[in-house]
Amino acid sequence: MSTQLTEPEQRTDESTTEQPAVEEGEESEGTTIPEWATESEESPGADDDESVRITVFRYDPEVEGKQEPHFDDFYVPWEQGMTVLDALMYARDQFDPSLTFRHSCRQAICGSDALFINGRQRLGCQTQIADLDTPVRIEPLPHREVEKDLVVDMQHFYEQMDAVDPYFRTEATEGGEEQRQSRENREKIKMSTRCIWCGACYSSCNIAAGDNEYLGPAAINMAYRFVMDEREEETIKQDRLEIIEQEHGVWRCQTQFSCTEVCPKDIPLTEHIQELKREAVKKNLKFW
Ligand code: SF4
Numbered sequence: 001m002s003t004q005l006t007e008p009e010q011r012t013d014e015s016t017t018e019q020p021a022v023e024e025g026e027e028s029e030g031t032t033i034p035e036w037a038t039e040s041e042e043s044p045g046a047d048d049d050e051s052v053r054i055t056v057f058r059y060d061p062e063v064e065g066k067q068e069p070h071f072d073d074f075y076v077p078w079e080q081g082m083t084v085l086d087a088l089m090y091a092r093d094q095f096d097p098s099l100t101f102r103h104s105c106r107q108a109i110c111g112s113d114a115l116f117i118n119g120r121q122r123l124g125c126q127t128q129i130a131d132l133d134t135p136v137r138i139e140p141l142p143h144r145e146v147e148k149d150l151v152v153d154m155q156h157f158y159e160q161m162d163a164v165d166p167y168f169r170t171e172a173t174e175g176g177e178e179q180r181q182s183r184e185n186r187e188k189i190k191m192s193t194r195c196i197w198c199g200a201c202y203s204s205c206n207i208a209a210g211d212n213e214y215l216g217p218a219a220i221n222m223a224y225r226f227v228m229d230e231r232e233e234e235t236i237k238q239d240r241l242e243i244i245e246q247e248h249g250v251w252r253c254q255t256q257f258s259c260t261e262v263c264p265k266d267i268p269l270t271e272h273i274q275e276l277k278r279e280a281v282k283k284n285l286k287f288w
């Protein structure tokens with residue numbers, strides 16, 4: 001059994017949610033909300049200067065009583081510089097070891113902790129609690145199957161990335177010397193190389209939500225990174241352009257900018273997609 005979250009902004013009607021709506025702090029059948037997580041006056045530091053309430057999506061298909069999606073509240077002691085990931089780790093370590101989420105580097109490098117925080121895709125380790133409205137609502141990335149709590153299935157996202165052949169390919173130079181890249185060219189592709197495969201952009205994209213085959217902004221950006229690299233072989237460039245100009249490629253983008261807005265590495269994704277559209281048109285222009 002699995003479940004999938006859709007973005008609240010995109011649901012004007014709660015009935016479109018693919019899971020039963022549960023009010024914050026409400027107890028679902030068979031689910032035990034811990035004592036310290038209640039909103040009573042006696043709750044330790046509830047929403048005061050010293051603690052912060054995080055409201056976390058919970059779902060576990062393998063544990064009886066947790067198979068219904070619901071939210072649990074945790075009150076976490078707040079300190080300057082605390083990130084959403086810090087708060088989640090505190091909640092897991094101090095209150096509920098079954099709370100499940102991905103993380104690794106804690107410095108916006110590995111891309112494993114992209115989450116839906118207060119209604120927007122963000123990295124948990126890059127998001128300061130101090131910058132958010134409270135209680136902080138933490139959900140798994142929308143439009144992906146939820147495996148457990150905040151962990152979603154990223155397999156399809158990785159397959160879309162693989163589809164553009166995300167490897168540098170070039171002809172060996174005579175004598176095997178290294179290939180130089182001009183400063184201008186490096187500058188041009190610099191932002192596109194910053195992708196950390198977090199999937200935030202893909203999760204934010206309405207087109208990807210409706211078309212499972214759409215390559216998505218991250219994969220197209222990956223193609224851009226190589227197509228625009230002056231060192232890549234011309235025939236490979238043409239092959240890449242063929243991949244991204246197919247039915248579920250660049251032309252599906254409707255320039256909504258949601259990907260660009262959420263990308264934690266500030267990659268101008270929409271701009272890159274538009275530039276590849278122009279390259280695809282140029283490739284097919286014929287002069288008689
Ligand atoms: S393009 Fe940005 S949002 Fe998308 S996967 Fe890469 S880093 Fe994440």
Ligand code: FES
Nearest residue numbers: 105106110111125
């Ligand atoms: S933990 Fe690696 S990007 Fe956040």
